[in-house]
Amino acid sequence: MEIYEQLKEKYSAIGQDVDVHLKGLLHSKPITYWDYIQTDALLGLQTQRTNQPDEMVFIMYHQINELLFKMILWEIEQIADNEELTPDFFAERLDRISRYFDMLSSSFTIMGDGMEVEQYMKFRDTLTPASGFQSAQYRMIEFASTELINLIDIRFRETIDRDTPFSHAFEHLYWQAAGKNYKTGEKSALLFNFENRYMEDFITFMKKYNTLNLWTKFKSLPEATQQDTKLINAMRHYDHTVNVLWVMAHLNAAKKYLNSGKESVEATGGSEWQKYMHPKYQKRIFFPELWSEDEIENWGITNLEKHEIVEAV
Ligand code: HEM
Secondary structure (H helix, E strand, O other), X not given: OHXXXXXXXXXXXXXXXXXXXXXHHHHOOOOOHHXXXXXXXXXXXXXXXXXXXXXXXXXXXXXXXXXXXXXXXXXXXXXXXXXXXXXXXXXXXXXXXXXXXXXXXXXXHHHHOOOOHHHHHHHXXXXXXXXXXXXXXXXXXXXXXXXXXXXXXHHHHHHOOOOOOHXXXXXXXXXXXXXXXOOOOXXXXXXXXXXXXXXXXXXXXXXXXXXXXXXXXXXXXXXXXXXXXXXXXHHHHHHHHHHHHHHHHHHHHHHHHHOOOXXXXXXXXXXXXXXXXXXXXXXXXXXXXXXXXXXXXXXXXXXXOOOOOOOOO
């Protein structure tokens, strides 16, 4: 009866008769695992373009990545939209986000070791000019993690500040270098198609996260919490996993396939990938204030496996 009264209150608040809803329960089908998880829809999304079995590994692993990217963005959003952020809530969500990215980095051998080079070389030709470069969620994770200036191509950082229009900053994001000829301004199909589809969404997203990204949220925590070594280490762990470990795992997989012949082949997206992808050139760092000068200098060069600090920096 107590539950009935609560339900009655709930439904009358929206002008509904609880008894009708309860009668509906008499005929409704019980939920099943497959309806709830939508397994049929999920497992119907793997469509090969070739007859090479390993193309399935490639497709499915990318889809798994996109699902994990979505989980990461979900947690970042919980932090961003929380107007009464507590240190515990922040730390717990950050740990979740890190666990997901740890999983992405440590599982990258599924790409590196899990496909036959010969098969890869066949199905890759059907993918041009598409590339993982065009993963919108990956870019959103970046926008949502750090101050925009840290994503600007290192060569143009001094020309951009908080008063620069978003559209101008966008043209100077580090990843423009993968597809833009800076002398002629001409963009490759890889970049042109990507922007055509997502640029407006990205600008809206960039505006939101300009003040709500993980770094600004961290800076909004009490001063003492910001000095907490455990939290600083968790921030550094996330930064290092995304911007060094994952990047290196990705680069090494790319090298294995694209350097497999006598000469290295062009990437499907057509970038000068060897140079573009190595972390030491772009020095993408989400939280530069949490790293020493020496660590930044050696970003992606020395192995920062021991990236935990003992004392707060
Ligand atoms: C054998 C597997 C893979 C190879 C050979 C490969 C190769 C490449 C290359 C060469 C690029 C540079 C852009 C271009 O295409 O010209 C690139 C960019 C990228 N790929 Fe992959 N990739 C692989 C797997 C993946 C997977 C599983 C993901 C996960 C979604 C992914 C996500 C990305 C992202 C986000 C970028 C842009 C990175 C940046 O801008 O620094 N890639 N990839």
